[in-house]
Amino acid sequence: MTSQDAIPTSHQKALLTTQEFYLLCESGTFRECAKAELLDGEIYTMNAQHRPHVMAKMDLYDAIRDRLNDTGSTLRAVLEATVELDAGNAPEPDIILTSEPYGEGAIPGSSVALIVEISDTTLIMDMGKKQAIYAQAAVAEYWVVDLEGGKLHQMWSVKDDVYLEKRALPFGAKVTCETVGQLAVTLDIGPAYRT
Secondary structure, X not given: OOOOOOOOOOOOOOOOOHHHHHHHHHOOOOOOOOEEEEEOOEEEEEOOOOHHHHHHHHHHHHHHHHHHHHHOOOOEEEEOOOEEOEOOEEOOOOEEEEOOOOOOOOEEHHHEEEEEEEEOXXXXXXXXXXXXXXXXXXXXXXXXXXXXXXXXXXXXXXXXOEEEEEXXXXXXXXXXXXXXXXXXXXXXOOHHHOO
16 A cells, blocks of 8 residues: 555445446345335335235225226336336335336336335335435325325425425325326225224
Protein backbone atom coordinates (compact mmCIF):
# COMPACT_ATOMS: atom_id res chain seq x y z
CA MET A 1 0.00 0.00 0.00
CA THR A 2 1.30 3.44 -0.87
CA SER A 3 0.76 6.70 0.96
CA GLN A 4 -1.66 7.68 -1.82
CA ASP A 5 -4.04 4.79 -1.13
CA ALA A 6 -6.99 5.90 0.93
CA ILE A 7 -7.74 3.92 4.05
CA PRO A 8 -11.45 3.72 4.79
CA THR A 9 -12.27 5.38 8.09
CA SER A 10 -15.78 3.95 8.41
CA HIS A 11 -17.87 1.02 7.26
CA GLN A 12 -19.47 1.43 3.86
CA LYS A 13 -22.39 -0.42 2.36
CA ALA A 14 -21.99 -2.24 -0.91
CA LEU A 15 -25.21 -1.54 -2.80
CA LEU A 16 -26.42 -3.79 -5.59
CA THR A 17 -27.81 -2.91 -8.99
CA THR A 18 -30.92 -4.59 -10.31
CA GLN A 19 -28.78 -6.64 -12.72
CA GLU A 20 -26.63 -7.96 -9.85
CA PHE A 21 -29.78 -8.72 -7.87
CA TYR A 22 -31.29 -10.66 -10.80
CA LEU A 23 -28.10 -12.75 -11.07
CA LEU A 24 -28.40 -13.66 -7.39
CA CYS A 25 -32.06 -14.56 -7.85
CA GLU A 26 -31.32 -16.70 -10.91
CA SER A 27 -28.57 -18.55 -9.03
CA GLY A 28 -31.08 -19.64 -6.37
CA THR A 29 -29.59 -17.54 -3.58
CA PHE A 30 -33.03 -16.68 -2.17
CA ARG A 31 -34.81 -19.99 -2.74
CA GLU A 32 -35.36 -20.50 1.00
CA CYS A 33 -37.04 -17.09 1.40
CA ALA A 34 -40.69 -16.42 0.64
CA LYS A 35 -39.53 -13.60 -1.64
CA ALA A 36 -36.79 -11.01 -1.97
CA GLU A 37 -36.84 -7.40 -3.14
CA LEU A 38 -34.19 -4.84 -3.98
CA LEU A 39 -34.91 -1.45 -2.37
CA ASP A 40 -32.41 1.39 -2.68
CA GLY A 41 -29.74 -1.17 -3.59
CA GLU A 42 -30.35 -3.30 -0.48
CA ILE A 43 -31.85 -6.79 -0.42
CA TYR A 44 -34.92 -7.34 1.75
CA THR A 45 -36.33 -10.81 2.29
CA MET A 46 -39.99 -11.08 3.16
CA ASN A 47 -41.88 -13.26 5.60
CA ALA A 48 -44.20 -16.03 4.54
CA GLN A 49 -47.72 -14.80 3.75
CA HIS A 50 -50.53 -15.97 6.00
CA ARG A 51 -54.21 -16.30 5.17
CA PRO A 52 -55.36 -12.77 6.12
CA HIS A 53 -52.73 -11.26 3.80
CA VAL A 54 -53.32 -13.74 0.99
CA MET A 55 -57.11 -13.51 1.04
CA ALA A 56 -57.17 -9.70 1.23
CA LYS A 57 -54.77 -9.62 -1.73
CA MET A 58 -56.76 -12.12 -3.76
CA ASP A 59 -60.14 -10.48 -3.10
CA LEU A 60 -58.85 -7.00 -3.99
CA TYR A 61 -57.06 -8.39 -7.06
CA ASP A 62 -60.29 -10.09 -8.20
CA ALA A 63 -62.27 -6.86 -7.75
CA ILE A 64 -59.69 -4.79 -9.65
CA ARG A 65 -59.32 -7.36 -12.44
CA ASP A 66 -63.08 -7.71 -12.85
CA ARG A 67 -63.56 -3.92 -12.97
CA LEU A 68 -60.78 -3.52 -15.55
CA ASN A 69 -62.42 -6.23 -17.69
CA ASP A 70 -65.87 -4.62 -17.31
CA THR A 71 -64.57 -1.25 -18.51
CA GLY A 72 -62.51 -2.65 -21.40
CA SER A 73 -59.27 -1.28 -19.96
CA THR A 74 -56.01 -2.21 -21.66
CA LEU A 75 -54.31 -2.38 -18.24
CA ARG A 76 -53.77 -5.78 -16.60
CA ALA A 77 -53.71 -6.57 -12.91
CA VAL A 78 -50.72 -8.75 -11.99
CA LEU A 79 -49.85 -10.44 -8.70
CA GLU A 80 -46.41 -10.34 -7.08
CA ALA A 81 -44.26 -9.59 -10.11
CA THR A 82 -40.92 -7.84 -9.90
CA VAL A 83 -41.09 -4.24 -11.09
CA GLU A 84 -37.85 -2.64 -12.26
CA LEU A 85 -38.16 1.00 -11.25
CA ASP A 86 -34.53 2.04 -11.71
CA ALA A 87 -30.99 0.67 -11.36
CA GLY A 88 -31.33 0.16 -7.59
CA ASN A 89 -34.98 -0.74 -7.09
CA ALA A 90 -36.77 -3.97 -7.99
CA PRO A 91 -39.67 -4.39 -5.57
CA GLU A 92 -42.25 -7.15 -5.76
CA PRO A 93 -45.57 -5.50 -4.87
CA ASP A 94 -48.67 -7.51 -4.06
CA ILE A 95 -50.74 -6.10 -6.95
CA ILE A 96 -49.55 -4.15 -10.01
CA LEU A 97 -51.57 -2.52 -12.78
CA THR A 98 -49.44 -2.48 -15.91
CA SER A 99 -49.77 -1.80 -19.61
CA GLU A 100 -46.95 -4.31 -20.31
CA PRO A 101 -47.75 -7.62 -18.59
CA TYR A 102 -46.06 -9.74 -21.27
CA GLY A 103 -42.40 -9.99 -22.22
CA GLU A 104 -39.09 -11.06 -20.77
CA GLY A 105 -37.74 -9.97 -17.41
CA ALA A 106 -39.26 -7.65 -14.84
CA ILE A 107 -42.23 -5.38 -15.48
CA PRO A 108 -40.91 -1.96 -16.58
CA GLY A 109 -41.66 0.73 -14.01
CA SER A 110 -42.71 3.10 -16.78
CA SER A 111 -45.66 0.77 -17.58
CA VAL A 112 -47.09 0.80 -14.05
CA ALA A 113 -50.27 2.78 -13.32
CA LEU A 114 -50.96 1.53 -9.77
CA ILE A 115 -49.11 -0.42 -7.09
CA VAL A 116 -50.89 -2.03 -4.13
CA GLU A 117 -49.18 -3.37 -1.02
CA ILE A 118 -51.11 -5.47 1.51
CA SER A 119 -49.75 -4.66 4.95
CA ASP A 120 -50.18 -6.89 7.94
CA THR A 121 -46.72 -6.58 9.51
CA THR A 122 -45.02 -4.17 7.07
CA LEU A 123 -46.95 -0.89 7.50
CA ILE A 124 -43.89 1.17 8.50
CA MET A 125 -41.94 -0.07 5.45
CA ASP A 126 -44.92 0.31 3.09
CA MET A 127 -45.81 3.84 4.25
CA GLY A 128 -42.17 4.93 4.57
CA LYS A 129 -39.40 3.54 2.38
CA LYS A 130 -41.66 2.02 -0.29
CA GLN A 131 -43.85 5.11 -0.55
CA ALA A 132 -40.72 7.21 -1.12
CA ILE A 133 -39.33 4.77 -3.72
CA TYR A 134 -42.61 4.63 -5.65
CA ALA A 135 -42.97 8.41 -5.62
CA GLN A 136 -39.37 8.89 -6.79
CA ALA A 137 -40.09 6.46 -9.64
CA ALA A 138 -43.23 8.48 -10.53
CA VAL A 139 -45.63 5.57 -9.98
CA ALA A 140 -48.90 7.41 -10.62
CA GLU A 141 -50.85 5.93 -7.72
CA TYR A 142 -50.05 3.82 -4.66
CA TRP A 143 -52.40 2.01 -2.28
CA VAL A 144 -51.53 0.41 1.06
CA VAL A 145 -54.12 -1.93 2.57
CA ASP A 146 -53.61 -1.69 6.34
CA LEU A 147 -55.10 -4.93 7.67
CA GLU A 148 -54.45 -4.05 11.32
CA GLY A 149 -55.88 -0.53 11.02
CA GLY A 150 -58.86 -1.54 8.87
CA LYS A 151 -58.24 1.02 6.14
CA LEU A 152 -56.74 1.67 2.73
CA HIS A 153 -54.20 4.48 2.32
CA GLN A 154 -54.45 6.00 -1.17
CA MET A 155 -51.69 8.23 -2.59
CA TRP A 156 -51.46 10.00 -5.97
CA SER A 157 -50.36 13.22 -7.70
CA VAL A 158 -46.57 12.89 -7.65
CA LYS A 159 -44.50 16.06 -7.66
CA ASP A 160 -40.88 16.51 -6.61
CA ASP A 161 -40.67 12.82 -5.63
CA VAL A 162 -43.59 12.91 -3.15
CA TYR A 163 -47.29 12.09 -3.30
CA LEU A 164 -49.16 15.37 -2.84
CA GLU A 165 -52.64 13.86 -2.50
CA LYS A 166 -53.48 11.29 0.17
CA ARG A 167 -56.54 9.88 1.86
CA ALA A 168 -57.46 6.94 4.07
CA LEU A 169 -60.67 4.98 3.46
CA PRO A 170 -62.22 2.48 5.88
CA PHE A 171 -62.85 -1.10 4.84
CA GLY A 172 -66.30 -1.31 3.29
CA ALA A 173 -65.91 2.02 1.46
CA LYS A 174 -65.73 2.48 -2.29
CA VAL A 175 -62.28 3.52 -3.51
CA THR A 176 -61.99 5.33 -6.83
CA CYS A 177 -58.60 5.19 -8.49
CA GLU A 178 -57.62 8.78 -9.20
CA THR A 179 -55.28 7.96 -12.09
CA VAL A 180 -57.05 5.11 -13.91
CA GLY A 181 -60.38 6.12 -15.42
CA GLN A 182 -63.45 4.12 -14.41
CA LEU A 183 -61.59 2.01 -11.85
CA ALA A 184 -63.58 1.97 -8.63
CA VAL A 185 -63.90 -0.97 -6.25
CA THR A 186 -65.53 -1.55 -2.89
CA LEU A 187 -63.15 -2.56 -0.14
CA ASP A 188 -64.92 -5.77 0.84
CA ILE A 189 -62.27 -6.48 3.44
CA GLY A 190 -63.71 -7.25 6.84
CA PRO A 191 -62.70 -8.51 10.29
CA ALA A 192 -61.82 -11.95 8.91
CA TYR A 193 -58.77 -10.39 7.24
CA ARG A 194 -57.44 -8.62 10.31
CA THR A 195 -54.22 -9.98 11.72
